[in-house]
Amino acid sequence: MPQERSHLAFTFWPDSEEKQALTNLRNLLHGLRQSLPDIEPFIIADKSSITLAQTDACLVDHTELKTSLQAAALALSEGDAQAAVSHLQKAVNTYQGPLFPKSLDEWIHPERESLQLKMDTAFAQLIQILRESGNLKNAITYSKIRIQHESLSEASCHNHIALLAEAGDRAAALLAYQAYEKRLQTELGITPGPELAALHQTLLQSSAQAPTSDSATPPRSAPLDSSRPPSRSRRPLLWLAAFAASVAVLIAYYATQTPDTPPPKRSLAILPFENRSELEKDRFFADGIHDDLITRVSHIPEVKIISRTSVMSYRDSDKDLKKIARELGVTNIIEGGVQRSGNQIRINIQLVDAATGFHLWAKNYTREISAQNIFALQAEVTEAVARELSPQLSAKTLNPSDTIPTENLASLEAYFRGKSSIALLTNASFEQGIDHFKRAIELDPNFAQAHAELANTYLNRIHFQGLPVGEQVAKAQPHIDQALQLNKQLSEAHVALGFLSFCQIKTAKAIQAFQRAIELNPNNAFAYQQLALAQMYQVGDPEPALVLARKAAELDPYSLNDSTLVPDILITLRRTDEAKAILEALLEKNPSDVTALTSMGRLYDVGLYRFDQAIRYYRQAFALEPDNLNLCSYIADAYFDLGDTDAYLEWSKRYLSMAPNSNRANFLRGLAHEFRGEIELATASYSALKQSDEYFDWSAYKLAAISVDRGRPQEAFDRYLKTYPWVASPDCPITKKNFIQVNEFAFLLHASGQKERAQALARRLKESVPQMNRWGATGYHAYELPIYIVLGDIPAATASLQEFIEGGGALSHVATDPFTREIHNDPEFKRLISIMNARLAAQKANLRKMEATGQLAPMPDSTADLLL
Numbered sequence: 001m002p003q004e005r006s007h008l009a010f011t012f013w014p015d016s017e018e019k020q021a022l023t024n025l026r027n028l029l030h031g032l033r034q035s036l037p038d039i040e041p042f043i044i045a046d047k048s049s050i051t052l053a054q055t056d057a058c059l060v061d062h063t064e065l066k067t068s069l070q071a072a073a074l075a076l077s078e079g080d081a082q083a084a085v086s087h088l089q090k091a092v093n094t095y096q097g098p099l100f101p102k103s104l105d106e107w108i109h110p111e112r113e114s115l116q117l118k119m120d121t122a123f124a125q126l127i128q129i130l131r132e133s134g135n136l137k138n139a140i141t142y143s144k145i146r147i148q149h150e151s152l153s154e155a156s157c158h159n160h161i162a163l164l165a166e167a168g169d170r171a172a173a174l175l176a177y178q179a180y181e182k183r184l185q186t187e188l189g190i191t192p193g194p195e196l197a198a199l200h201q202t203l204l205q206s207s208a209q210a211p212t213s214d215s216a217t218p219p220r221s222a223p224l225d226s227s228r229p230p231s232r233s234r235r236p237l238l239w240l241a242a243f244a245a246s247v248a249v250l251i252a253y254y255a256t257q258t259p260d261t262p263p264p265k266r267s268l269a270i271l272p273f274e275n276r277s278e279l280e281k282d283r284f285f286a287d288g289i290h291d292d293l294i295t296r297v298s299h300i301p302e303v304k305i306i307s308r309t310s311v312m313s314y315r316d317s318d319k320d321l322k323k324i325a326r327e328l329g330v331t332n333i334i335e336g337g338v339q340r341s342g343n344q345i346r347i348n349i350q351l352v353d354a355a356t357g358f359h360l361w362a363k364n365y366t367r368e369i370s371a372q373n374i375f376a377l378q379a380e381v382t383e384a385v386a387r388e389l390s391p392q393l394s395a396k397t398l399n400p401s402d403t404i405p406t407e408n409l410a411s412l413e414a415y416f417r418g419k420s421s422i423a424l425l426t427n428a429s430f431e432q433g434i435d436h437f438k439r440a441i442e443l444d445p446n447f448a449q450a451h452a453e454l455a456n457t458y459l460n461r462i463h464f465q466g467l468p469v470g471e472q473v474a475k476a477q478p479h480i481d482q483a484l485q486l487n488k489q490l491s492e493a494h495v496a497l498g499f500l501s502f503c504q505i506k507t508a509k510a511i512q513a514f515q516r517a518i519e520l521n522p523n524n525a526f527a528y529q530q531l532a533l534a535q536m537y538q539v540g541d542p543e544p545a546l547v548l549a550r551k552a553a554e555l556d557p558y559s560l561n562d563s564t565l566v567p568d569i570l571i572t573l574r575r576t577d578e579a580k581a582i583l584e585a586l587l588e589k590n591p592s593d594v595t596a597l598t599s600m601g602r603l604y605d606v607g608l609y610r611f612d613q614a615i616r617y618y619r620q621a622f623a624l625e626p627d628n629l630n631l632c633s634y635i636a637d638a639y640f641d642l643g644d645t646d647a648y649l650e651w652s653k654r655y656l657s658m659a660p661n662s663n664r665a666n667f668l669r670g671l672a673h674e675f676r677g678e679i680e681l682a683t684a685s686y687s688a689l690k691q692s693d694e695y696f697d698w699s700a701y702k703l704a705a706i707s708v709d710r711g712r713p714q715e716a717f718d719r720y721l722k723t724y725p726w727v728a729s730p731d732c733p734i735t736k737k738n739f740i741q742v743n744e745f746a747f748l749l750h751a752s753g754q755k756e757r758a759q760a761l762a763r764r765l766k767e768s769v770p771q772m773n774r775w776g777a778t779g780y781h782a783y784e785l786p787i788y789i790v791l792g793d794i795p796a797a798t799a800s801l802q803e804f805i806e807g808g809g810a811l812s813h814v815a816t817d818p819f820t821r822e823i824h825n826d827p828e829f830k831r832l833i834s835i836m837n838a839r840l841a842a843q844k845a846n847l848r849k850m851e852a853t854g855q856l857a858p859m860p861d862s863t864a865d866l867l868l
Helices: 005-012 018-035 037-042 061-077 081-094 108-132 136-149 154-166 170-187 194-209 238-254 280-297 308-314 321-328 371-389 409-422 427-443 448-465 469-486 491-503 507-520 525-539 542-555 560-572 576-589 594-607 611-624 629-642 645-658 665-675 679-687 696-709 713-723 739-751 755-771 785-790 794-806 812-816 818-823 827-852
Strands: 043-045 049-052 267-270 332-341 344-353 358-368
Touching: 005 018, 005 049, 018 043, 061 081, 061 108, 081 108, 081 136, 108 136, 108 154, 136 154, 154 170, 154 194, 170 194, 267 280, 267 308, 267 321, 280 308, 280 332, 280 371, 280 409, 308 321, 321 332, 344 371, 358 371, 371 409, 409 427, 409 448, 427 448, 448 469, 448 491, 448 629, 469 491, 491 507, 491 525, 507 525, 525 542, 525 560, 542 560, 560 576, 560 594, 576 594, 594 611, 594 629, 611 629, 611 827, 629 645, 629 665, 629 812, 629 827, 645 665, 665 679, 665 696, 679 696, 696 713, 696 739, 696 818, 713 739, 739 755, 739 785, 755 785, 785 794, 785 818, 794 818, 794 827, 812 827
Parallel strands: 267 332
Antiparallel strands: 043 049, 332 344, 344 358
């Protein structure tokens, strides 16, 4: 039956406009025909409809593949290795690689990822069975095919090299290692991991010790452990693997950089330009030229450029250049001044070798004021700097797509004013910045930078002002689209796209956008910061996140957002002493820095479970910034974890009076209603959270917990499955990102009577626990106890709780969690809870003492009583 194009377009892309959805459908058809040329006779398409041709029955290879995998799984479960080999061979011989590899549509990603994971597992199973049966020849054959599909997978290559060595072919094993090492270096710029390097050394030593023999076949050695996975195995989700591969070059280099690493020879800081005009109002113009020049110069390849935030702290500084260079970690400095008089502008600039004080280059410019002249001047300065620091560069290599952003001087001035305003990061400054950027766009609708900055400002208001996500995304989207349409090479536009995608829970797209921003501007500190945040909070891997965060801090050392991200990640790694030392150094420089005070609070909060000390730092910061929404939320959360319901309600009221429509508001309302015993209102509030809201996962748990607490486990199960439909898939990988959700689902299977499924999933979860993070903002803390309850292993549950408590852990709600109710009367559980409760009671007493003695900062009055 013919299907209307509009109907199909809406079915596949319900959130897109009709025109865009129809375009997507056309692109999909084109992609199908490109990927599957033989499909043409089966599809009849005209301008209005699409029909599947009525033909004889045909076999779809994807269906055949799925059937083979299911049959193999059944054979393995029954212990029939011979049948399993037959089905696995059929599956791997059918597999032709990634599903629709040319398709970029988002709906195909989960299918492609799932199939890729299934096939890698199938290859591994087939190879292992063949190896154990002594059929090394066929095991090696299929291992080669596996590598063709996953050429950068260290697990696959480790297994293959070990098989070759086990077969006695050391030469082939060494050649395979060399080939893999070359691929890694060529494609990612990194070297093999320690496990594979150790295997290589074993092979070399064995080769060196092998006796000389006339025999054509060397003696077979003892088997090498090919089943042990290397430490750097690839993640099962395709986009995570792509992310890891694409940031590997960044991590491999920057991981070698330490705080004591000498600054690179080609490194530069552009100090704030002196405003030499008679009018103070012209300062914004000098700052705008300075800011724009930093952006342009930052595109010079292989030259480290310090970001604006850090250099602005040296405005009007009387420090000598050598000291400034040492503090910023650079070898060269640009300083200069701007004078505006009538329709003339005069700029003098000099590039200085900070170590010697020698002027590498200096020039004075006098121009008639126009946008064209200002940009031409900046281009000339950029080229001069590039010639001095990178003589091999030509003007064309700096930014081949560089064009004049605007020819309208008034638009440029409005843009400069907007940049100056938003740098203050206050509610009022955001409003002013938006007005200036709107004015810039009104004067020149084709000013791409103004569109990008306006979009970024809208999105920043979600975090800083608690404005609704959907509303700000809707405002930002058209400006991002326009900026990219005007200039696809604009790094700031890709930053805005990444920011937007994060807000839309499109993590893979966000990561791709930030990576592109770095490609276009290798000194984009904000893009590095966002990649670090993605690796930390979306992927759940703190180690690579730490490397990226340190790179951001290197490029912008005086940005507290970048500097405090490093200790935030160290907290999750349980390197709390290092984190504390960094924060103490920051506070020694500026005891009133709100960002550093907040991070110190986070250290005591999520790192050390010392909520009394966390609240002390939070309140000190809040007294300095009483409109800081994040601080208000952190204080409420700390009181919640401490078990002080009254204080939690007070701070929730305060937060909601400031931002009643923020992406946290409904969760705070729900918890407040729950504390008051207003369960129906709590359920309604939790249910109102959207997937893009910050506490969405928490709300899903709270809804399930309420149903379980009311004796309605099936209701909890059904709602949870509707919220996370992917969690029911038997092929769902368990990652650091989804560990808690899979854990909760296993318990809900158990509670709703599906015991066998629950135990099977719990066994998988138990195996994955050692790879998960227990501590910090992304940790599971004590939320893994349901795993052992499902398995009926109460001693393991209490042992895990003891490990948490011995590590300093303390959370009030562990004692009342409905998911652990089955062990609440266990004597050992009660004993451990009493230890934790005593710890929390001591903290409450200390807070009362600090309040009474004036050690806690006084709080501004709040009129918030309209809360709920």
